[in-house]
Amino acid sequence: xxxxxxxxxxxxxxxxxxxxxxxxxxxxxxxxxxxxxxxxxxxxxxxxxxxxxxxxxxxxxxxxxxxxxxxxxxxxxxxxxxxxxxxxxxxxxxxxxxxxxxxxxxxxxxxxxxxxxxxxxxxxxxxxxxxxxxxxxxxxxxxxxxxxxxxxxxxxxxxxxxxxxxxxxxxxxxxxxxxxxxxxxxxxxxxxxxxxxxxxxxxxxxxxxxxxxxxxxxxxxxxxxxxxxxxxxxxxxxxxxxxxxxxxxxxxxxxxxxxxxxxxxxxxxxxxxxxxxxxxxxxxxxxxxxxxxxxxxxxxxxxxxxxxxxxxxxxxxxxxxxxxxxxxxxxxxxxxxxxxxxxxxxxxxxxxxxxxxxxxxxxxxxxxxxxxxxxxxxxxxxxxxxxxxxxxxxxxxxxxxxxxxxx
Ligand code: DGI
Ligand code: FE
Ligand code: FE
Numbered sequence: 001x002x003x004x005x006x007x008x009x010x011x012x013x014x015x016x017x018x019x020x021x022x023x024x025x026x027x028x029x030x031x032x033x034x035x036x037x038x039x040x041x042x043x044x045x046x047x048x049x050x051x052x053x054x055x056x057x058x059x060x061x062x063x064x065x066x067x068x069x070x071x072x073x074x075x076x077x078x079x080x081x082x083x084x085x086x087x088x089x090x091x092x093x094x095x096x097x098x099x100x101x102x103x104x105x106x107x108x109x110x111x112x113x114x115x116x117x118x119x120x121x122x123x124x125x126x127x128x129x130x131x132x133x134x135x136x137x138x139x140x141x142x143x144x145x146x147x148x149x150x151x152x153x154x155x156x157x158x159x160x161x162x163x164x165x166x167x168x169x170x171x172x173x174x175x176x177x178x179x180x181x182x183x184x185x186x187x188x189x190x191x192x193x194x195x196x197x198x199x200x201x202x203x204x205x206x207x208x209x210x211x212x213x214x215x216x217x218x219x220x221x222x223x224x225x226x227x228x229x230x231x232x233x234x235x236x237x238x239x240x241x242x243x244x245x246x247x248x249x250x251x252x253x254x255x256x257x258x259x260x261x262x263x264x265x266x267x268x269x270x271x272x273x274x275x276x277x278x279x280x281x282x283x284x285x286x287x288x289x290x291x292x293x294x295x296x297x298x299x300x301x302x303x304x305x306x307x308x309x310x311x312x313x314x315x316x317x318x319x320x321x322x323x324x325x326x327x328x329x330x331x332x333x334x335x336x337x338x339x340x341x342x343x344x345x346x347x348x349x350x351x352x353x354x355x356x357x358x359x360x361x362x363x364x365x366x367x368x369x370x371x372x373x374x375x376x377x378x379x380x381x382x383x384x385x386x387x388x389x390x391x392x393x394x395x396x397x398x399x400x401x402x403x404x405x406x407x
Contacts, residue, residue, distance in 0.1 A: 010107040011041040014138065017085070017094065017112075019175070020047050020069045021060055022182075022201060025192040026173035028072075030140045033168030034113050035078055038138055043113075044082045045069050051091045060206050062086055064252045068206070072197045095127040098134035110135040111164070115172065116148060122155060132161025140166045182207040203334055204252045205317075212256050216311045221263055224311075232348075233269050239346030240265055240339070247338040250363050260313060261321035261339045267311070268302035276302055290389040297389060300326050327391040328374065330398035337366050344373045352376060371399035 014034045016027065023045075031043040047069050050062040066086050073079035084100055085092040094112065101110060112135040114122075119139050122128055131137070141148060152163040173192050181190060187198045201207065216224075226234050244262035248255045271279060273295035279302050280287050291297050304322040307313040321339040324332060328340050344352065345359045352358070353376055362369040374396035381388050 009105045012039070012109050012111065013105075014038065014040045014043040014111045014113050015046055015098070015101070015135065016043055017046040017048065017097070020045070020065050021175050022065075022178060022193065022206070023069045023072050023197055024173045024175065024178060025194065028194065029168060030113060030115070030166075031079060033140065033166055034111070034138050037166055037168070038111060038164060040078075040111060042078050042080055044080045045073060046082045046085055046097065049085045049088055049092055052089065061252065064204060064206065067252070068197060068200045068204075071200045072194050074196065093126045095125075095130035095134070098131055102134045111138045112136070113138045113140065113166075115139075116141045117172070119148070119151065119155075123158070128155070129159045129161075132159040136162040136164060138164045138166050140168055142169075142172075143167065179207050183209060205254055205257070206252075208254070210254055210256055212260070212315075215260060215313055215315075218259060218263065221260075221311055225263070225267060228270050229266070230270065233266060236346065236348050237263060237266055239348045240342045243342035243346040244338050247342055247362065247366070248335075251334055251338065251366060253334050253338060257315070257317060257321075257335050258338055258342075260307075260315075261318045261335060262342055264303065264307045264311060264313065264318070265322050265325045265339055265343060266299065266303060267306050267322075268299040271299065271302060273298075279305075290387065290391070293387040294389065297326055300324070327389050328370065328395035328399075329391055330394055332370075332395075334366070337370055341366060341369050341373065345369075352380075365403075367399055368403050371396065371403055374399060 014031065016031055016034075018027065020027065027045075031045070034040060035043050047062065047066045063086065066081065066083060070081045073081065082101075084097055090096075098110060098112060101108075112131060114137065116139055119137075122137075125131065139148070139152065148165070152165065155161065156163050178190065178192065182201065187193060187201060190198075193201070222238075225237055229237065241259055241262035244258035245255050247253075248258035268276070268279075276295050276298040277287065277292075279285070280298060283305060285301050285305060287298065291301075300323050304319045307322055308319060313319060317333065317335055320333065321336045324336050325339050325343055329336070332340065341358075341362050345355065345362055349355060354372065358369055358372050358376075361372060374392065378388060378392060378396055381392075
């Protein structure tokens with residue numbers, strides 16, 4: 001992660017604050033122009049925290065916005081992320097943030113970047129003279145105009161500050177409009193959103209309306225499962241549901257998706273091997289060679305079928321989380337990974353080796369936890385001489401490769 005640290009002391013640094021909800025090409029354009037035109041060494045993106053008594057958009061947490069910005073700029077050489085506003089529980093006034101940055105990096109020269117619209121209200125900000133003391137102000141404008149030059153000259157005198165006009169093709173993208181567009185049309189046609197941002201938004205399902213109105217209720221499903229599953233299996237199911245919800249909190253995944261996936265992942269577990277095969281043959285569900293060799297694997301396919309048809313789950317993300325919960329698959333969605341890991345670590349489990357290690361790792365880095373689970377599962381299957389599905393091996397190899405790249 002391009003996280004700023006003390007080693008960055010002694011540089012010309014542009015500060016770009018904002019809610020970044022979401023981050024878009026308007027932000028990136030301003031950052032690039034400021035870097036190049038004002039000959040800065042670095043741009044630090046400073047996402048706002050969650051102000052007291054006020055939620056920016058309750059559905060997208062400050063941490064999630066921070067991570068979205070971080071992923072978006074990860075491949076940019078001179079763009080960094082700074083969590084100074086995220087780690088404060090007070091309202092983040094710009095003059096306070098700049099003072100703190102100044103104290104942490106006394107040898108840096110800071111440039112606070114703002115759009116021309118913000119400039120017009122600058123004299124209503126808290127302590128503009130302190131802002132000017134700790135930073136020069138870069139004002140991104142679409143085109144030079146005399147009005148603005150006059151405002152700037154007035155402010156410069158009044159607050160004893162340095163104001164720099166930055167002409168850039170600064171497009172005033174509205175985040176509110178973007179959020180609404182994402183909700184109504186999806187992300188595919190939004191040219192103002194970077195590819196890595198799109199990936200993050202999709203992966204975490206940000207800005208989506210949660211629609212589970214057609215699903216059977218959680219209570220009804222629990223009632224039914226308590227009848228069709230043995231008590232131990234039913235308890236395991238509740239454990240996976242709760243653990244998946246916890247992981248959903250940790251990794252910013254809508255909790256209802258974790259809840260339904262966890263609750264239903266083993267709904268076909270009461271079927272015997274023969275019953276699973278018969279069920280699939282009857283419903284024309286394809287059985288692979290591996291599944292004929294290890295028919296218990298079919299509880300995933302049958303479970304997915306039951307979730308759809310018996311519990312009205314018409315959401316493919318949940319169906320896939322059920323489908324891949326035993327073998328996993330390369331490049332799982334975060335939801336799939338959450339159910340895969342929750343299944344292994346839920347509190348009723350006690351037999352596996354390294355359970356404590358894997359439980360702790362699950363909340364630190366889910367990719368490493370996934371690789372550890374697969375490593376232990378494969379080793380266990382080899383010990384008992386069981387047939388190993390190619391998918392299990394492929395998934396293991398995929399996550400081993402993935403975690404090799406972690407810095
Ligand atoms: O249904 P659960 O017991 O809660 O958990 P699960 O669906 O992950 O199934 C776990 C069992 O499946 C465990 O004993 C390991 C086994 N398993 C995982 N991958 C493979 C496998 N068994 C075979 N034969 N082949 C595999 O590739
Ligand atoms: Fe299972
Ligand atoms: Fe399970």
